[in-house]
Amino acid sequence: MKGSVRKKRYRLDAAVIEKVRRLYDAKTHTEAIRQALRKAVVDREIADALDALLKEGRFQTVYR
Numbered sequence: 264m265k266g267s268v269r270k271k272r273y274r275l276d277a278a279v280i281e282k283v284r285r286l287y288d289a290k291t292h293t294e295a296i297r298q299a300l301r302k303a304v305v306d307r308e309i310a311d312a313l314d315a316l317l318k319e320g321r322f323q324t325v326y327r
Contacts, residue, residue: 275296284295316322 280292280295283289283299284292287295287298289295289298313322
């Protein structure tokens with residue numbers, strides 16, 4: 264997943280960013296935010312793929 268890099272300003276909770284930085288063992292806040300956003304995108308893609316498989320009837324819903 265490659266895209267253009269833009270410099271933006273956001274108001275984000277510093278405590279959350281610091282927690283994410285520690286969770287991902289990121290050296291900078293920017294790296295932590297990038298990793299968290301990538302993970303969010305991947306998680307959504309996985310959920311969408313699983314939903315598509317459930318709609319096709321190839322799997323059963325067990326835990327949802």
